[in-house]
Amino acid sequence: MLDEPTATLSDAEISRVFGVLRRLRDSGTSLVIISHRLDEIFALTDRVTVFRSGQHIWTRATQGLTSAELVHAMIGRDLVRGGHVASIPSRLAGSLRVRTRSLAVPDRFTAFDLAFAPGQIVAIAGQLGSGADAFVEALAGLHPACTGHVELDGEPIVLNSIESAHAVGIAYVPEDRAGKGVFLDAPIGVNLTSHILSQISKRGWLSSTVDRSRALSLATEFQIDPARLPHDVSTLSGGNQQKVAIAKAAAMQPRVLLLNEPTRGVDIGARAEIYGRLQNMTQTGMTVIFYSTDLEEIMEVAQRVVTVYRGTVVRLLERGETSSNEILHDILHGSSVPEAA
Amino acid sequence: MRIALSSSTERSGSNRSKTHMWLRNQFVPARVQATSIQILCVVVLIVAGISVPHFASMTNLAAIIYSTAAIGTAAIGLAAVTLCGELFLLSTGATAAFAAIVFVSSLGAGPIPASMAAVAVGLISGCLQGVAIGPLRCNPIIASIAAASVITGIASLLTGGRTIIGGGDASWLGLGVLFPGLPHQGVLLVVATLALELVVQRSRFGRELRLVGINRVAARVAGLRTRTTVLMGCTLAGGAAAAAGVLIASQSGTANLLIGSDLNFGAIAAVLVGGIGIAGGRGRISDAAFGALFLAIIGNLLLVKNLPYEAQLAVKGAAVLLSVTIGAFLGGKRR
Numbered sequence: 001m002l003d004e005p006t007a008t009l010s011d012a013e014i015s016r017v018f019g020v021l022r023r024l025r026d027s028g029t030s031l032v033i034i035s036h037r038l039d040e041i042f043a044l045t046d047r048v049t050v051f052r053s054g055q056h057i058w059t060r061a062t063q064g065l066t067s068a069e070l071v072h073a074m075i076g077r078d079l080v081r082g083g084h085v086a087s088i089p090s091r092l093a094g095s096l097r098v099r100t101r102s103l104a105v106p107d108r109f110t111a112f113d114l115a116f117a118p119g120q121i122v123a124i125a126g127q128l129g130s131g132a133d134a135f136v137e138a139l140a141g142l143h144p145a146c147t148g149h150v151e152l153d154g155e156p157i158v159l160n161s162i163e164s165a166h167a168v169g170i171a172y173v174p175e176d177r178a179g180k181g182v183f184l185d186a187p188i189g190v191n192l193t194s195h196i197l198s199q200i201s202k203r204g205w206l207s208s209t210v211d212r213s214r215a216l217s218l219a220t221e222f223q224i225d226p227a228r229l230p231h232d233v234s235t236l237s238g239g240n241q242q243k244v245a246i247a248k249a250a251a252m253q254p255r256v257l258l259l260n261e262p263t264r265g266v267d268i269g270a271r272a273e274i275y276g277r278l279q280n281m282t283q284t285g286m287t288v289i290f291y292s293t294d295l296e297e298i299m300e301v302a303q304r305v306v307t308v309y310r311g312t313v314v315r316l317l318e319r320g321e322t323s324s325n326e327i328l329h330d331i332l333h334g335s336s337v338p339e340a341a
Numbered sequence: 342m343r344i345a346l347s348s349s350t351e352r353s354g355s356n357r358s359k360t361h362m363w364l365r366n367q368f369v370p371a372r373v374q375a376t377s378i379q380i381l382c383v384v385v386l387i388v389a390g391i392s393v394p395h396f397a398s399m400t401n402l403a404a405i406i407y408s409t410a411a412i413g414t415a416a417i418g419l420a421a422v423t424l425c426g427e428l429f430l431l432s433t434g435a436t437a438a439f440a441a442i443v444f445v446s447s448l449g450a451g452p453i454p455a456s457m458a459a460v461a462v463g464l465i466s467g468c469l470q471g472v473a474i475g476p477l478r479c480n481p482i483i484a485s486i487a488a489a490s491v492i493t494g495i496a497s498l499l500t501g502g503r504t505i506i507g508g509g510d511a512s513w514l515g516l517g518v519l520f521p522g523l524p525h526q527g528v529l530l531v532v533a534t535l536a537l538e539l540v541v542q543r544s545r546f547g548r549e550l551r552l553v554g555i556n557r558v559a560a561r562v563a564g565l566r567t568r569t570t571v572l573m574g575c576t577l578a579g580g581a582a583a584a585a586g587v588l589i590a591s592q593s594g595t596a597n598l599l600i601g602s603d604l605n606f607g608a609i610a611a612v613l614v615g616g617i618g619i620a621g622g623r624g625r626i627s628d629a630a631f632g633a634l635f636l637a638i639i640g641n642l643l644l645v646k647n648l649p650y651e652a653q654l655a656v657k658g659a660a661v662l663l664s665v666t667i668g669a670f671l672g673g674k675r676r
Contacts, residue, residue, distance in 0.1 A: 162561060162562060162564055163564055166564040172562060174562055179556075179558060179559070180556075180558045180559050180562050181559065181562070182559060183552055183555045183556050183559050183560075183622075184555075184556070185371075185555045185556075185622055185623070186551070186552060186555050186622070190548070190552070194548075194552060194560075194563045194565070195563050195564055197545050197548060197549065197565070198545075201544075201545040204544050204545050204546065205543055205544050205545070206543055206544060206545055206548060208543075248563065
């Protein structure tokens, strides 16, 4: 019995896992796999059972099942695909939100010269350890050893700590939800306002009315059940926990929202809600920069994709002018053309 | 008419569910130990009051309050350290002894200035340990054992190891009673507990204290002032330890290095038995005060029953072991 066996694995590792599972099946072992990754379900299984909100929806043979039917059963409605990318608000066009000049972190990546506009959603794509993840972390102030220059709205900024990033309006959602992203054993409401304690307190004392109203409005925005605000985050599903993690960072109303693996281990319904929410937030000019190893996610959400290979930028790709194969090629091989391609 | 009627029943219904909610919240895994100890305090007081001769006498009740007051005061400060995930300071006893010596030797200036001087010494001592534990990330146990050694060393240099006899009158604090059976010290503990509880529940510092205790890394990511918070928690604990020393010294008007000898374990026992989670983030300040009260009641019962002091020690130790085990069990259950 396997619960989300591939949630944190790379594609190469996943195919090895699949190989092992198929061998086990052929030798007569029965396998039960819990997953929300559609490609995995279709590639591997003979029979699918769908549960939603604690209820058995149906059990059917995988053969003859379409992914639309499956998604409908999982989230109880049809998913609007590709609706997550809108154009940049025109009044913001032409200005720059973030500009990095030869930004580097020793041993992780060298000389990134990148610029991002307000209202843009940018994916930094690369394998784990390629430097793409470190770039997002450096912008969050997690790499005090970084060198080079960063400008925010034309002003030079120093990024030597999380506090320094917060102070200029850069918020960060880490990849490890349970370990870093949320306070599992604290109420949802307390989590939601944890980044904005200075805004909900006066002369050192918390205002419970402001606290409650901010938590309530964040919960509504992020489609978290307001009745559950007094309950601990640990009582929520992974998807809802991730909504809390993003909502509490977004509470700062940052100029730049950084996300590391924004929807890892998140079910498809919550995933769509998160993408929609990110899209909405960019309407006010917020720039979203995220690192992801999920190509499907990158293709669906990002307006621009920066591909990274072994610590250097390979290319800057625009949505609509690229394919997931192109991105995959860049992050696996860099700019070199593999022989006999 | 019918509408008015139905709306009024609705309101009483929601009131009932509010009480029901409140009651249920007292027995969630995170609160069940603290609630049980508080109920036990009341039950044991009533049962012993009826069945044990002399237990309910004014002098005996006052004795229970005296043994709760000093340990409880140290424990509510120590609870701030435990809540922010830094376990304990093992310098509680040393700080109390040093503060008691400062208090007694400056008693000539009057009890209030003398107490203030003593508590200031404790705050400084706690703050210095807080610098080591918060910003410099030293292990709290090691840092506070080292600090205890330094404090005791300085104190014995100053006193030459002798008992100091005060030149002023501290009997209001040491022996005064609001009415028979309720010493001033008990009132002070209640006031201090309520004040500290208010700070931890309602202030920004208190919110940060608990969040840092729940998950330090997440607190850093959320931009909370983790180092300052730990530093302030330790400072509070130092001040509280000093106040405990003052309470003890005021009873006799004398002080020596032995004054806080059973305060270290007493305060830790009160925090743990009271139901404050050793991993941080779980519990309330008042839990520590109830823990101290509970241990004082049990100790007193053994005393009234003519059991030796060693039996009290064994029972206190067993109570701590039991509550740590319960805490670990409930902690595992919460995941």
